Structure formats: C-alpha cells, structure tokens
Amino acid sequence: MATKPMLHPRNQHRAGYDFERLIVQTPELEAFTTRNPRGRMTIDFSDVDAVRMLNRALLRTHYDIDFWDIPATYLCPPIPGRVDYIHYLADLLAECNDHEIPHGREIKALDIGTGASLVYPLTGQHEYGWEFTGVDIDPVSIKSAAEICDRNGLNIELRRQTDPEDIFDGVIGPDDIFHVTLCNPPFHASVEQADKGTQRKWRNLGKGHSKKLNFGGQNAELWCPGGEIGFIARMIEQSMDVADQCLWFTSLVSKKDNLQPISRLLRKARVAESRVVEMAQGQKTSRFIAWTYYPEAQRSL
Incomplete structure (x- = not known):
C-alpha cells in the first residue's frame, strides 16, 4: 500500500486532529463533532460554522490565540496546510543561516494578502x-486582522494596499528590509471560474450543487484579472524594483501547469535563483515558488 503523503515533520498537526485535547481548550467545538464510519471523532467539513470553530480551537490549543474570528463569508483557512508553508519557509531561510532554523524578531516576513484570518502571521x-508585516487591499480584512492582534496583544504590523495593480509598490518603503515574502494569491481569473471551483469542492464533499464555500472567500480572495499567473507575473515584475530589499520572494502556486510560464517570467527577470518547493498535505501536493536576486555567496541572515 502506498504511503500517504505527510505534513512537514515540524507541523504540529502531522498526526491529525486531537479532538479530545481541542475540546478541553474549546468546549464549544464538541457540539460540532460527529463520528466517522471508523468511530473516530471528526466534523462536517461542509459546515461553515464547524470549520470556523475547529480553526478557533486549533489556534487556541496550538498557537496560544485566545480570540479568533473573521467576518461572515470571508476565507476560513485550513490551518495544517497553511502552517506547512511557514515550516518550509523556515527550511529555506535555514540555508542562509548555517543550516540552523532561524528564530526571533530579527527575521522580517512580509505576508501579501494577509486576509481577515491573519493565519500566516499568527502561526509563524x-x-x-x-x-511579520501583513498587507491587504481589503479594508474589512485589515480591520478584522487588527482586532485579532489587539484582542491577543500581538505585535504584528498591518499595511493597507490601496492600488489593486500593485503588489510591493506602495507597501515596501525605502528603508524596509525583509528576509522573506509569502503569498497565497487569488487563483481564479473570473467570478465564473471561482464559481466552478466552488461546485467542484461541493461535489467532492458529496453535497451536490451550492454557491457556498465550506472555507468561504470574498472576490478579492478568490479571483483577480489574469488569475494566479497574472498576479504572480505582477509580483515578479515589481520584485525587480525592490530586489535588494528582500532575500527571498515566494508565492504559493495552486496549479502545477502554471509553473512553466512562471519560470519563464523569472528567467526574463534574471533572478539569481528560483526553485519550486513541494509540500505533501494528505491526499494532495501543494507547492510554492521562491526566487532571489542575491547570488549564493551573498545570502546570509
């Protein structure tokens, strides 16, 4: 039997959800739990409220986040997969730190499209x-992220991007230095594509037709002109203007077929190096692309 792909070795969720532990920390979760055919505790992942409560319990139990909430219909991210990105970024930075995983506030990370959930800064x-510095174009997301920071006493800077065409322009100041940027870009090119993606997810959950997403999502979170390639293309183009202000630029790439055109764009930008990092998560494999303008001899934290 083939071995099931696993999360990153440092991922706290590698062994699955410990519902008993989660319920001790967040008793409200128990009302959403059921038993699967094998008798194991789970939730209905097509239930928006159940997914939100699970995230609240995970963040409280594993990441010391006492308050977490997001506006209705906003993207409710799956925590295990999101934190995997953080762990693989730590491995990437370790290569520039004598192969030691870097810890501490001297490491500066820029989260593009941080969202209402603030999931990457919270876990990272x-x-x-x-x-962490979180950036978003949506004022509701910024307001939600600010409330999460305030209610938990967190020191995370939030910046509003005012121009939808800009990625780094307008949010990276002349004196800013970052070791890594991260991004989960909108992957659809239109509302119609986003809706088709929704239907596909609901069919996979065995729930038939619905316009709801079990993990939610606003338009700006799900689609943009040009889709994923268009967004990352702008990111690559603008990264050239701040090439000396960031060691590694990175972005998730949801579709493997998009890697080839993105790689061509990176060659055109004459980056010093680019690489694809694959992340095994349960039944699927996700990935992010990373690029740097620094020659290997100059990469140091």
Missing part, C-alpha cells in the same frame, strides 16, 4: 518568533 510568529 508563534512557531518561530519572526516579525
């Missing part, structure tokens, strides 16, 4: 102590 700051 807890796991490694990095200093």
Whole structure:
C-alpha cells in the first residue's frame, strides 16, 4: 500500500486532529463533532460554522490565540496546510543561516494578502518568533486582522494596499528590509471560474450543487484579472524594483501547469535563483515558488 503523503515533520498537526485535547481548550467545538464510519471523532467539513470553530480551537490549543474570528463569508483557512508553508519557509531561510532554523524578531516576513484570518502571521510568529508585516487591499480584512492582534496583544504590523495593480509598490518603503515574502494569491481569473471551483469542492464533499464555500472567500480572495499567473507575473515584475530589499520572494502556486510560464517570467527577470518547493498535505501536493536576486555567496541572515 502506498504511503500517504505527510505534513512537514515540524507541523504540529502531522498526526491529525486531537479532538479530545481541542475540546478541553474549546468546549464549544464538541457540539460540532460527529463520528466517522471508523468511530473516530471528526466534523462536517461542509459546515461553515464547524470549520470556523475547529480553526478557533486549533489556534487556541496550538498557537496560544485566545480570540479568533473573521467576518461572515470571508476565507476560513485550513490551518495544517497553511502552517506547512511557514515550516518550509523556515527550511529555506535555514540555508542562509548555517543550516540552523532561524528564530526571533530579527527575521522580517512580509505576508501579501494577509486576509481577515491573519493565519500566516499568527502561526509563524508563534512557531518561530519572526516579525511579520501583513498587507491587504481589503479594508474589512485589515480591520478584522487588527482586532485579532489587539484582542491577543500581538505585535504584528498591518499595511493597507490601496492600488489593486500593485503588489510591493506602495507597501515596501525605502528603508524596509525583509528576509522573506509569502503569498497565497487569488487563483481564479473570473467570478465564473471561482464559481466552478466552488461546485467542484461541493461535489467532492458529496453535497451536490451550492454557491457556498465550506472555507468561504470574498472576490478579492478568490479571483483577480489574469488569475494566479497574472498576479504572480505582477509580483515578479515589481520584485525587480525592490530586489535588494528582500532575500527571498515566494508565492504559493495552486496549479502545477502554471509553473512553466512562471519560470519563464523569472528567467526574463534574471533572478539569481528560483526553485519550486513541494509540500505533501494528505491526499494532495501543494507547492510554492521562491526566487532571489542575491547570488549564493551573498545570502546570509
């Protein structure tokens, strides 16, 4: 029998959800739990409220986040997969740190499209102590992220991007230095494509036709002109203007077929190096692309 792909070795969720432990920390979760055919505790992942409560319990139990909430219909991210990205970024930075995983606020990370959930800064700051700056174009997301920071006493800087065409322009100042950027870009090119993706997810859950997403999502979170390739293309183009202000630029790439055109764009930008990092997560494999303008001899934290 083939071995099931696993999460990153440092991922706290590698062994699955410990519902008994989660319920001790968040008793409200128990009302959403059921038993699967094998008798194991689970939730209905097509239930928006159940998924939200699970995230609340995970963040409280594993990441010391006492308050977490997001506006209705906003993207409710799956925590295990999101934190995997953080762990693989730590491995990438370790290569520039004598192969030691870097910890502490001296590491500066820029989260593009941080969202209402603030999931990457929350998990990344807890796991490694990095200093995060979160950027988003949506004022509701910024307001939600700010409330999460305030209610938990977190020191995470939030910046509003005012121009939908800009990625780094307008949010990276002349004196800013970052060791890594991260991004989960909108992957659809239109509302119609986003809706088709929704139907596909609901069919996979065995729930038939619905316009709801079990993990939610606003338009700006799900689609943009040009889709994923268009967004990352702008990111690559603008990264050239701040090439000396960031060691590694990275972005998730949801579709493997998009890697080839993105790689062509990176060659055109004459980056010093680019690489694809694959992440095994349950039944699927996700990935992110990373690029740097620094020659290997100059890469040091």
